[in-house]
Amino acid sequence: MKNRASRLVSLSGIAAAALLGCGPTIGLAQQQPAPPKPADIQQHKTTPGGQYQPSLDVLGGKPVEQPGTKPGDPQLTKAEFDKANRIYFERCAGCHGVLRKGATGKALTPDLTKKLGFDYLRDFITYGSPGGMPNWGTSGEFQQADIELMARYLLNEPAQPPEFGMKEMKETWKVLIPVAQRPTRKMNKLDIDNLFAVTLRDSGEIALIDGTSKKIELILKTGYAVHISRVSASGRYLYTVGRDSKLNLVDLWMDPPQSVAELKVGTEARSVETSKFKGFEDKYAIVGAYWPPQFVLMDGATLEPLKVVSTRGMTYDTQEYHPEPRVAAIVASHHNPEFVVNVKETGQILLVNYRDLNNLKVTSIGAERFLHDGGFDRSGRYFFVAANARHKIAIVDTKEDKLVRVVESGGQTPHPGRGANFVHPKYGPVWATSHLGDETISFIGSDPEKNKQNAWKVVQKVNGQGGGSLFIKTHPKSENLYVDTPLNTDAEISSSVAVFKIKDLAKEKPEYKVLPIGQWSGISEGARRVVQGEFNKDGNEVWFSVWNNKAQESAIVVVDDKTLQLKAVIKDKRLVTPTGKFNVFNTRNDVY
Numbered sequence: 001m002k003n004r005a006s007r008l009v010s011l012s013g014i015a016a017a018a019l020l021g022c023g024p025t026i027g028l029a030q031q032q033p034a035p036p037k038p039a040d041i042q043q044h045k046t047t048p049g050g051q052y053q054p055s056l057d058v059l060g061g062k063p064v065e066q067p068g069t070k071p072g073d074p075q076l077t078k079a080e081f082d083k084a085n086r087i088y089f090e091r092c093a094g095c096h097g098v099l100r101k102g103a104t105g106k107a108l109t110p111d112l113t114k115k116l117g118f119d120y121l122r123d124f125i126t127y128g129s130p131g132g133m134p135n136w137g138t139s140g141e142f143q144q145a146d147i148e149l150m151a152r153y154l155l156n157e158p159a160q161p162p163e164f165g166m167k168e169m170k171e172t173w174k175v176l177i178p179v180a181q182r183p184t185r186k187m188n189k190l191d192i193d194n195l196f197a198v199t200l201r202d203s204g205e206i207a208l209i210d211g212t213s214k215k216i217e218l219i220l221k222t223g224y225a226v227h228i229s230r231v232s233a234s235g236r237y238l239y240t241v242g243r244d245s246k247l248n249l250v251d252l253w254m255d256p257p258q259s260v261a262e263l264k265v266g267t268e269a270r271s272v273e274t275s276k277f278k279g280f281e282d283k284y285a286i287v288g289a290y291w292p293p294q295f296v297l298m299d300g301a302t303l304e305p306l307k308v309v310s311t312r313g314m315t316y317d318t319q320e321y322h323p324e325p326r327v328a329a330i331v332a333s334h335h336n337p338e339f340v341v342n343v344k345e346t347g348q349i350l351l352v353n354y355r356d357l358n359n360l361k362v363t364s365i366g367a368e369r370f371l372h373d374g375g376f377d378r379s380g381r382y383f384f385v386a387a388n389a390r391h392k393i394a395i396v397d398t399k400e401d402k403l404v405r406v407v408e409s410g411g412q413t414p415h416p417g418r419g420a421n422f423v424h425p426k427y428g429p430v431w432a433t434s435h436l437g438d439e440t441i442s443f444i445g446s447d448p449e450k451n452k453q454n455a456w457k458v459v460q461k462v463n464g465q466g467g468g469s470l471f472i473k474t475h476p477k478s479e480n481l482y483v484d485t486p487l488n489t490d491a492e493i494s495s496s497v498a499v500f501k502i503k504d505l506a507k508e509k510p511e512y513k514v515l516p517i518g519q520w521s522g523i524s525e526g527a528r529r530v531v532q533g534e535f536n537k538d539g540n541e542v543w544f545s546v547w548n549n550k551a552q553e554s555a556i557v558v559v560d561d562k563t564l565q566l567k568a569v570i571k572d573k574r575l576v577t578p579t580g581k582f583n584v585f586n587t588r589n590d591v592y
């Protein structure tokens, strides 16, 4: 047992495009501070939270028209513009916005950048800032010539990437197997409820792995840098979204399962969900896009796009127009025919009622800016979502369609995944989150009926191994709470997980056991980042990905939840960069 202090370190290597970006505050527009001096750099900490920003590399790969220059603007050749534009979308747009009007980072429009001037911009990009801007130059990420190119690019008008409306969507829509030609009952011998859909991030594929035999049943092609999968209420359909906004619909009843429809809903997307309210099971699906800023409702069985809704609009607090609010997590309500759509930059949580798509009712809840990921409490009524750059958790009552409360998460940059629900020995039912920015693990009371005094409060904070955590997990049948730390760059911490005994949480300083998952995988090369625990259907095994880069070996390690011993290692050269794992039963029933 050990209990270590947080270690925050800079990231490099694996999936750099996804993990590198600009920090949440650059402070350019408002204060115009003097550029940091080299001596200050030693104190400049670039945190995992600051670096875990979207890389819009799909957008960066698209040709964009070069805006005209104004008198006095630095001239860029077409080749220089294309290069700078690609770098901007891959490394900067995640924070500063596609249109450079600001997102988690400040705006970088020419009216602001021209006041700062070329030298200032060059130095800021080179050295970064303690406010969170990475030191692109001194870290060696950018060469001097690229830094100067970016400073000139920022003095020019921003590029305007194309919209993606119904017409463009329809052009990408393919029903590969019409509904009438699909089976009317399950045709294969798979134990569908215990299948795991595993994201193979960098090969643009998913693996379907049998939960009992651990055999890879199938590998299916999906969108680029595939991100997450969700399962329809009946368990028949699997929806997988790539970062390029491509959605694949997989029919798990077929022998073998296969993609039966596909659709692209934009250029960049991260979230997908399917309708779960009684009477609407499997009827609709929804994808939330980063660019263009919109969500799309579609037919659940064919993916025919039915309704496109823009998220452009006002921030919840200052009521200012935001031109590109991205769609983050989406969950399906169990209490109303609604999707809960979290709009990142405006801080609005939209309850989108799909009972009548033409007369669409949307309840807009002002919550907190920079909403990212979250999940339900164990009753399935209350939804908890992290406003990560604000270090807060917003809680919504999906039965009454109301904001319950916004609470400080108790640490820096909460990142729960869907969070973890369990009955705390002292405080009753709680929902838990870990943090990217520090070692804090927070428990928030989630039972307003029998434990009213603890509801909607951080009732306890415990320390895990360190910062850089992304996902926390338990299961109704488990007595353990697992916390990963894949973005901590202490190799020992990022390649292991901390496990707390839930019954020990009543102690003042609960200790945890460290499971050396990376070592158990038998892989000796690479960073072996251990990411996202996911339980099997019975809740007696938990699966972790050992995530190396594309050229290296990766694996899935299965742990026996009772004994905390190694149960199996799944290795196969087809398991390229496995990350998220979605057990069909747990995903469709929101068990976490």
Ligand code: DHE
Residues within 6 Å of the ligand: 015, 018, 019, 052, 053, 054, 055, 056, 199, 201, 226, 227, 228, 243, 270, 271, 272, 327, 328, 329, 330, 331, 372, 373, 374, 417, 418, 470, 531, 532, 579, 580, 581
């Ligand atoms: Fe994710 C969920 C966005 C990088 C693995 N990720 C989510 C959700 C969002 C999001 C909005 C919630 C979806 C929902 O519930 O509907 N992720 C982003 C980003 O913007 C970010 C930071 C950068 C990017 O450019 O995409 C990003 N995500 C990553 C990764 O690098 C991870 C670790 C590996 C990978 O495969 O890409 C990763 N994200 C995941 C996983 C989930 C997820 C496994 C679902 C967790 C769950 O238990 O439901």
